[in-house]
Amino acid sequence: MTEDTPKMSPAEAAGRAMVARTSFEKEAVWLPVLAVNHWNAGEMVIAGKTFTDCVIEGPAVMAVMNGTTFDGCNMGAAANPRNLLLKPLGEKIVGAIGMADCRFVRCRFAQVAFTGSDELLADLESGIVAGNSAMEQAGGGAA
Amino acid sequence: MTDQPISPDAASRALDPRATEFRGSRFGLLDLYRASMQAGGGAVIEGRTFTDCTIEGPAVMLVLENVFFDRTNFGPTGGDMRNMLFRPLGDMGIGAIPVRNCTFTNCRFLTLGITGNDELLDMLIAQVKTVDDSQN
Numbered sequence: 001m002t003e004d005t006p007k008m009s010p011a012e013a014a015g016r017a018m019v020a021r022t023s024f025e026k027e028a029v030w031l032p033v034l035a036v037n038h039w040n041a042g043e044m045v046i047a048g049k050t051f052t053d054c055v056i057e058g059p060a061v062m063a064v065m066n067g068t069t070f071d072g073c074n075m076g077a078a079a080n081p082r083n084l085l086l087k088p089l090g091e092k093i094v095g096a097i098g099m100a101d102c103r104f105v106r107c108r109f110a111q112v113a114f115t116g117s118d119e120l121l122a123d124l125e126s127g128i129v130a131g132n133s134a135m136e137q138a139g140g141g142a143a
Numbered sequence: 144m145t146d147q148p149i150s151p152d153a154a155s156r157a158l159d160p161r162a163t164e165f166r167g168s169r170f171g172l173l174d175l176y177r178a179s180m181q182a183g184g185g186a187v188i189e190g191r192t193f194t195d196c197t198i199e200g201p202a203v204m205l206v207l208e209n210v211f212f213d214r215t216n217f218g219p220t221g222g223d224m225r226n227m228l229f230r231p232l233g234d235m236g237i238g239a240i241p242v243r244n245c246t247f248t249n250c251r252f253l254t255l256g257i258t259g260n261d262e263l264l265d266m267l268i269a270q271v272k273t274v275d276d277s278q279n
Contacts, residue, residue: 032171032173032201032202035201036201039201039254058238059173059176059202059237059238059239059240060201060202060238061202061203061229061238061239061256062238076237080233080234080235081233082231082232082233083231083232083233083234083235083237084233084237084238085231085232085233086203086229086230086231086232086238086239086258087229087230087231087232088225088226088228088229089225089226089228089229089230089264089268090220090221090223090224090225090226090227090228091221091223091226092220092221092223092226093226093256094200094218094219094220094221094226094227094254094255094256095200095201095202095203095204095227095229095254095255095256095257096201096203096229096256097201111237111238112237112238113203113236113237113238113239114238115229121232125232
């Protein structure tokens, strides 16, 4: 007897389950895997998720898109906050992980760089110093 | 839904992360980087030759010294090579995957960005023919 609908592999099913989630709390999130799971589900941008007290791991470059916010986050270890920033040379962005309408609350980023518009990069540069400082004063890390 | 999933795990697992020559392989750059690090290869992909390989992201490659691209298809760039290029604002390459002393011959990149010094970026913009999305 044959089945009409092919079953997903366990790995694909797990990937789809990850894509369906809208909130992540107190866990480590490997950003490239999150991106690939979205891409394989036909979603080229990660959108509408809230990450609270998470560690967001790279290596990866995040393209910060409309509606994405960082609240009390440690953006990563860098003596110079500009080391975490990359300026895109074109109007489109290839190779970075697009994130729109996502909210990061008290998260810590490890080996993640950020890219976006000039205005966003300027905001991030000032925000990285303030955010890292605030998190250190609050006692440190996530997850 | 894409017709071919990115980062096929089986193919990546089959790679020898310390090999110096890769021929006809398809793998994620990040998978090679992590496997190489775990195998004691250090935090840079170094001293490798890639021939006829398809190399996938999502990732941004930090191109360091002595990296050569020979007949490389840089993948869909939206008609403008600059769409896959990033200029570091600082002097470190956090978040990117560093590559040094490597040669890519007749390889194809998918969803890979590139960063490096101004000289490299300017050279790529000037010398690389853009690839139209419809050809990939």
